[in-house]
Amino acid sequence: MENILKQKNKYYKFLIYLIVVVLVNMAGATLFFRWDLTSNKIFSLSVPSRKVVATLSEPLTVKVFFTGKLSAPYNNIERYLADLLQEYSIYGGKYFNYQFFNVSGEENEKAKVNQDLAHNYGIYPVQIQNIEKDEVKFQKAYMGLVLIHGNIIETIPTITSTEGLEFLITSKIQKMNNKISALLNLKEKVKVKLFLSSSLQVVGPYMNLTGLSETAGKIEEMTRKLNEKNFDRLEFVNYDPSREPSQSKEAEKNGILALQWDEFRDRTGKSISKDKGYIGIIVEHGDKTENIKLLDVFRLPLFGTQYQLAKMDEIEESINEAVENVISVNEEIGYLAGHGTRELGMMDMPFSNQGREESLKNFYGMVSEEYTLKQVNLKETGVPEGLPSLIIAGAKEKFSDYELYQIDQYLMKGKNLAVFVDSFNEIVPRQGFNGMGGFQNPVYLPVNTGLEKLLEHYGAGIKKSYVLDENCFKQSIPEAFGGGEQTVYFAPIIKNEFINKKLSFLKNIKGLVMFKSSPVELDEEKIKKYGLKAEKLFSSSEKSWDISDDINLNPMFIQPPKGENKYKQMVMACILEGYFPSYFADKPIPEKEAEEGGDDKKDKKNDKNKAKGIDMSSIQAGEATIKKGKPGKIFVIGTSEILLDNILDKKGMGPNAHFIMNIIDYLNNKEAYAVMRSKAQRFNPLKEIKPDSKVLIKGANIAGLPVLIIIAGLMVFLRRRSRQRVIQQIFGK
Amino acid sequence: MKNAVNIFKKEFAAYFISPIAYIVISIFLVLTGWFFFSTFFLYRQAELRNFFELLPLTFAFIIPAVTMRLFSEELNIGSYELLSTMPVSSLDIISGKFMASVIFIIIMLLPTVSYSIFISFLGELDWGPVVGGYTGAVLLGAAFSSIGLFSSSLTRNQIIAFIIGMAVCFVLTLLDKILFFLPRDFLSVFEFLGADFHFHNISRGIIDSRDLLYFISLCFIMLYSTNLVIQGKK
Numbered sequence: 014m015e016n017i018l019k020q021k022n023k024y025y026k027f028l029i030y031l032i033v034v035v036l037v038n039m040a041g042a043t044l045f046f047r048w049d050l051t052s053n054k055i056f057s058l059s060v061p062s063r064k065v066v067a068t069l070s071e072p073l074t075v076k077v078f079f080t081g082k083l084s085a086p087y088n089n090i091e092r093y094l095a096d097l098l099q100e101y102s103i104y105g106g107k108y109f110n111y112q113f114f115n116v117s118g119e120e121n122e123k124a125k126v127n128q129d130l131a132h133n134y135g136i137y138p139v140q141i142q143n144i145e146k147d148e149v150k151f152q153k154a155y156m157g158l159v160l161i162h163g164n165i166i167e168t169i170p171t172i173t174s175t176e177g178l179e180f181l182i183t184s185k186i187q188k189m190n191n192k193i194s195a196l197l198n199l200k201e202k203v204k205v206k207l208f209l210s211s212s213l214q215v216v217g218p219y220m221n222l223t224g225l226s227e228t229a230g231k232i233e234e235m236t237r238k239l240n241e242k243n244f245d246r247l248e249f250v251n252y253d254p255s256r257e258p259s260q261s262k263e264a265e266k267n268g269i270l271a272l273q274w275d276e277f278r279d280r281t282g283k284s285i286s287k288d289k290g291y292i293g294i295i296v297e298h299g300d301k302t303e304n305i306k307l308l309d310v311f312r313l314p315l316f317g318t319q320y321q322l323a324k325m326d327e328i329e330e331s332i333n334e335a336v337e338n339v340i341s342v343n344e345e346i347g348y349l350a351g352h353g354t355r356e357l358g359m360m361d362m363p364f365s366n367q368g369r370e371e372s373l374k375n376f377y378g379m380v381s382e383e384y385t386l387k388q389v390n391l392k393e394t395g396v397p398e399g400l401p402s403l404i405i406a407g408a409k410e411k412f413s414d415y416e417l418y419q420i421d422q423y424l425m426k427g428k429n430l431a432v433f434v435d436s437f438n439e440i441v442p443r444q445g446f447n448g449m450g451g452f453q454n455p456v457y458l459p460v461n462t463g464l465e466k467l468l469e470h471y472g473a474g475i476k477k478s479y480v481l482d483e484n485c486f487k488q489s490i491p492e493a494f495g496g497g498e499q500t501v502y503f504a505p506i507i508k509n510e511f512i513n514k515k516l517s518f519l520k521n522i523k524g525l526v527m528f529k530s531s532p533v534e535l536d537e538e539k540i541k542k543y544g545l546k547a548e549k550l551f552s553s554s555e556k557s558w559d560i561s562d563d564i565n566l567n568p569m570f571i572q573p574p575k576g577e578n579k580y581k582q583m584v585m586a587c588i589l590e591g592y593f594p595s596y597f598a599d600k601p602i603p604e605k606e607a608e609e610g611g612d613d614k615k616d617k618k619n620d621k622n623k624a625k626g627i628d629m630s631s632i633q634a635g636e637a638t639i640k641k642g643k644p645g646k647i648f649v650i651g652t653s654e655i656l657l658d659n660i661l662d663k664k665g666m667g668p669n670a671h672f673i674m675n676i677i678d679y680l681n682n683k684e685a686y687a688v689m690r691s692k693a694q695r696f697n698p699l700k701e702i703k704p705d706s707k708v709l710i711k712g713a714n715i716a717g718l719p720v721l722i723i724i725a726g727l728m729v730f731l732r733r734r735s736r737q738r739v740i741q742q743i744f745g746k
Numbered sequence: 747m748k749n750a751v752n753i754f755k756k757e758f759a760a761y762f763i764s765p766i767a768y769i770v771i772s773i774f775l776v777l778t779g780w781f782f783f784s785t786f787f788l789y790r791q792a793e794l795r796n797f798f799e800l801l802p803l804t805f806a807f808i809i810p811a812v813t814m815r816l817f818s819e820e821l822n823i824g825s826y827e828l829l830s831t832m833p834v835s836s837l838d839i840i841s842g843k844f845m846a847s848v849i850f851i852i853i854m855l856l857p858t859v860s861y862s863i864f865i866s867f868l869g870e871l872d873w874g875p876v877v878g879g880y881t882g883a884v885l886l887g888a889a890f891s892s893i894g895l896f897s898s899s900l901t902r903n904q905i906i907a908f909i910i911g912m913a914v915c916f917v918l919t920l921l922d923k924i925l926f927f928l929p930r931d932f933l934s935v936f937e938f939l940g941a942d943f944h945f946h947n948i949s950r951g952i953i954d955s956r957d958l959l960y961f962i963s964l965c966f967i968m969l970y971s972t973n974l975v976i977q978g979k980k
Binding site: 509723 | 762765767768769771772773776779780782783787790791792857858860861864865868869870872873874875877878938950951952953954955956959963966967970971974977978
């Protein structure tokens with residue numbers, strides 16, 4: 014009996030221990046610590062994230078709408094998100110709150126309420142694949158969150174990956190902080206001007222446009238709603254250019270879409286008179302304006318020109334973005350327009366693939382997340398002083414000395430330049446075939462814009478050649494064309510070991526792809542003389558060479574040079590930092606080119622002065638040229654092709670995209686952001702090794718190690734046997 | 747404790763005196779080496795993630811083979827009766843045997859450090875996840891050893907002990923991979939029970955107290971259960 018009791022007690026004791034273990038684990042699920050062993054602390058909150066939440070002056074609430082119990086791999090996102098938000102709350106203290114809302118279940122009343130709440134914030138379920146009861150099913154799941162700071166709301170509607178999530182959340186919080194400060198400091202209201210000619214309502218039905226008459230009301234209501242989120246700083250203005258001619262002029266000045274039609278008769282015989290109409294929205298604050306398209310015009314085969322009113326939710330989003338741009342929520346940086354530079358692709362043209370390969374849409378989208386790209390026209394405005402940096406991408410046309418002077422003086426003011434230099438202008442023949450029945454190859458004409466002499470003066474020249482590399486991108490050829498691989502020598506792959514790891518923002522970039530790139534030549538003497546700091550960012554491989562004459566980039570006709578001495582490593586990008594000496598230090602200020610039609614006026618003015626007998630030559634300008642200014646930075650790379658959509662990925666998660674953004678951040682003194690962005694960068698390629706070495710490594714590890722163990726076992730076995738023999742001999746006697 | 751150390755020495759020596767250790771370690775190295783290096787140069791990434799991802803499944807087969815004889819053999823040949831007459835507690839016996847199997851697993855893992863050394867020459871290896879991976883591997887090995895020890899205490903037959911141990915380890919390994927087959931209401935519970943789920947976190951280079959707590963809890967429950975079984979056999 015006593016034994017049975019003892020046995021029972023043992024099991025009770027076990028049960029109690031089991032309950033304690035379960036409770037300890039349950040408590041541990043909420044009270045836990047994490048120790049991140051990764052070198053770049055991938056799984057810990059970065060310094061910028063900590064700073065952003067630590068400087069919150071008003072409560073920030075994060076509402077997470079995530080369907081629970083999702084199948085793998087989505088179930089991990091929720092956990093990662095919970096861990097991440099917990100980390101934010103540690104550093105955000107009382108101002109950072111987060112809440113997970115139960116949105117699971119169709120019949121659950123509470124979940125339904127939460128689902129409606131999610132819809133109000135613009136979070137809708139997405140379809141994901143789920144395996145349930147041996148069947149692949151598609152499930153609708155909520156996977157979004159909303160950040161609420163004051164009256165401002167930022168939404169991340171879909172989170173399907175943990176990659177870059179911290180950067181995304183931190184950028185949103187930063188943006189909200191900036192927006193609140195910008196809105197509260199506004200002296201005048203932001204005007205949302207709707208240009209909608211009443212004349213369009215007459216022709217609207219013939220263009221299949223319905224609801225034009227309600228558009229003004231809808232936009233006004235939308236502005237009212239947006240006003241609630243923007244501290245009542247928006248003002249709606251409705252313009253009808255058909256009634257007020259001055260408004261037509263304003264519409265034209267702002268580039269509002271204008272439609273005009275000749276007199277026509279409809280099917281019923283009703284005559285519609287010749288007229289013109291404007292449709293579009295302008296968001297305006299001070300001298301800054303943003304144009305929002307209200308009407309899409311596109312051509313369809315067979316159907317001809319089609320008109321479509323933009324969707325109201327898209328317009329709301331566009332107005333919100335435009336407001337952010339005009340009040341400069343994001344830091345503004347300059348992008349040089351004209352001079353044959355690459356055009357920023359901002360709009361998606363429906364039903365058209367034209368020019369997609371030349372588009373900078375991905376680049377624009379990526380940069381716009383963090384900065385406002387302000388187009389700079391040297392001829393019209395010069396470089397505005399407020400811009401901390403200026404991007405010059407692929408200039409092809411000559412700069413006048415005065416324009417170069419403006420760039421030089423901009424740099425002297427302690428500003429920064431990112432110069433993507435194209436050494437050649439690729440001219441593709443119009444006719445596909447030449448007289449011989451073959452394709453005509455493009456012609457590569459050297460580009461001389463004048464920027465080269467400026468860069469050379471600062472110590473970074475660009476050689477007029479293309480870098481070719483045996484370590485390059487290999488394109489697979491479809492089976493229909495014979496299969497196999499095509500070596501694209503002019504698309505060098507930059508190896509990890511040739512990327513400068515001394516720079517923190519390059520530390521996590523493990524490889525890059527270049528395209529039609531020219532070598533950068535650093536003038537060590539000048540750099541030393543001027544006391545500049547020069548950093549070579551990356552180089553081509555030891556198996557690279559360059560071509561400058563008779564360029565033919567058809568991969569079929571490129572052969573690597575014979576002889577090891579023909580190969581050389583080349584620097585492909587660099588950053589110069591320091592007190593640059595002006596190119597125009599010992600030169601007179603270049604003459605500004607006279608504007609068209611402006612010469613007469615100037616002459617007349619001069620004549621007037623002459624008439625009055627004023628001698629202008631007696632007035633002398635002081636030291637207008639800054640000979641050596643504040644410390645600045647110049648980034649130089651021998652290609653602008655890497656900014657194109659076919660090189661940069663849309664999500665901006667690839668190594669090339671991270672590299673570009675990191676450079677821009679570095680130039681704008683946001684190095685910590687650059688480090689945070691690429692901390693999730695997992696691309697970590699191996700060095701190039703010979704096939705023999707691969708076999709050796711495989712052999713040593715797969716077979717070598719077990720063989721060593723077996724030898725060790727045999728030695729132990731033999732030793733034991735000899736010991737046994739000795740014992741046998743001793744006791745056998 | 748002294749008794750536990752003595753038992754540990756005896757058990758540990760027993761592994762390496764017989765060919766078992768060398769055979770098991772060799773099989774383990776061939777398996778992991780083959781699976782890891784057959785795709786390593788295709789992925790071209792300087793990391794050991796694929797090696798660690800494979801480890802729970804390999805351990806689910808190897809560790810029960812290592813631990814199957816610890817009690818079953820003694821129960822079968824009757825040496826356990828002899829051991830129980832000695833002035834040693836069942837706690838000493840269990841902890842001695844447990845330590846022996848854990849140290850054996852550490853020794854089994856040691857040659858694989860060569861993978862990381864080779865890879866560090868081939869690329870920029872981040873040693874953090876490697877250290878995390880090996881820490882996780884030892885914890886996982888300890889947890890599976892405790893399961894193996896428990897299954898060995900249940901039966902005199904080593905094969906049955908192996909099958910039971912392997913089945914339990916296998917289920918714990920695959921639990922988080924088959925979550926979509928399991929009832930939704932208990933999904934988070936099943937996920938938490940999965941050994942691979944916790945090992946995966948550590949092998950990425952994050953030491954999380956929740957994962958440590960899981961492995962320690964699993965070891966404790968299994969060793970305590972072994973103690974109950976052993977005491978029941980007395």
